[in-house]
Amino acid sequence: MSDEPRLILVVDDSATQLAQMRMLLEKAGYRTLTADDGEQALSVAREHNPDLVVTDLEMPGMSGLDLVMMLNMESPQLPVVLTTSRGSEELAVEALQAGAASYVPKRNLAKDLADTIERTISVADSERQRLSFAKYIRTVAIELELNNDDTLLSQILARLEAPLVELGIVTEATRMHIGIALDEALRNAMIHGNLEVPSSLRDESCGQAYIDLIQARLKDEQYASRRVNVSLTANPEQAVFVITDQGPGFDVNSLPDPTDPENWEAVSGRGLLLIRSFMDEVQHNDAGNQITMVKLRVDPDAVDDDDDDDDCCDSSDDD
Incomplete structure (x- = not known):
């Protein structure tokens, strides 16, 4: 490069x-x-x-x-x-x-x-660097235990995304979405979950208070010793990601609806909106320290068929 x-x-x-x-x-x-x-x-x-x-x-x-x-x-x-x-x-x-x-x-x-x-x-x-082995791989199971170093995320994402390409779950057009959603979920688990750094700090002192608290928590063993556990189970039909942090969690019912225009510019809602936009199913556990995300197989042939059907309908209308 x-x-x-x-x-x-x-x-x-x-x-x-x-x-x-x-x-x-x-x-x-x-x-x-x-x-x-x-x-x-x-x-x-x-x-x-x-x-x-x-x-x-x-x-x-x-x-x-x-x-x-x-x-x-x-x-x-x-x-x-x-x-x-x-x-x-x-x-x-x-x-x-x-x-x-x-x-x-x-x-x-x-x-x-x-x-x-x-x-x-x-x-x-990370997407461009992956190799595809779809004709050999039928199921994948990955378990990771991560510290709170977000500088390693590009390598982690490459490892987690590769099976989705290998199994044909995502297309060229959608595979980057998986990376964006995983990036947001992992950062949430590390920074907001384990390090307990609130998003609201990003609006203070041009974001410097947010950065300073992250650095302080990374030096505090009480927070830095916590880990993020990631599991991926995938087959040619779907991929299921479960990301769990060791923080105290939060009240899931207090989450703002990120699709509500009133919450669009809220700092705390941006990551969740991206995750919900790019994954097919998203759930939090009751404790608020675990997110489960499901991505279903994208069938390019089905998309093409739908386009053909639309063209046929358009032709009929023109006649």
Whole structure:
């Protein structure tokens, strides 16, 4: 892989927003290209092969949702990160389900954009490095015991995601979603579960209070000695992930509904929304220290059949 800085395509119809995001990303060491609408973005992506696309949702002409769908068809391994504003919540959920990898509320760009892109690219890299052995593997069982070092997550994700590709559970278009969901769930278990660092601290002192408490807890044996247990059981029909931390848990009934527009920009709801968008079933235990996530097999032939049926219906209507 080249040592050249990663290339990010930034798409927004606001010149001010484009300038802000370009400045943030170049300061973080990325190269950038820009486009002010979806059609131009598609052309630039085809010509320059960026490593990641950041796009606004609501633009004249081709919307951000349309752009996500087109990129997902043409370059399913190209990750797309959304920038969202109040009022675009439902559209953003559609875009995540259509292939976008993550999102950042516009009010949090300065704090979260570069970090989200770094994490998303890391997940994408782990996806590209996996080998497929589908014709040999029929069932997989993995048990991991992890400390709270989130710098190892890219390696952990690669190990957990590989069986899903090998068994044919996920497609090129959906395998990155698994990595994003697992990344969020594992960080929750390590940081919020074992280290007991609340999400609310991210809004204090530009996030420095959040970082400082994590570092302090990692040096405190009471918290640092706790482990995260991960189990994966998979066959060609489904994968079941169970992630358990050793923290005190939380009141599951107090979880905000992340799909409610009122909670869209809440720091504590972002990870859960991504997990629920990308997994087929999600459950917490009563103690609040375990999450079970199920991903069912994606059948590309069934998707194609559905598309064919729609085309037939369209033809009949035209007649």
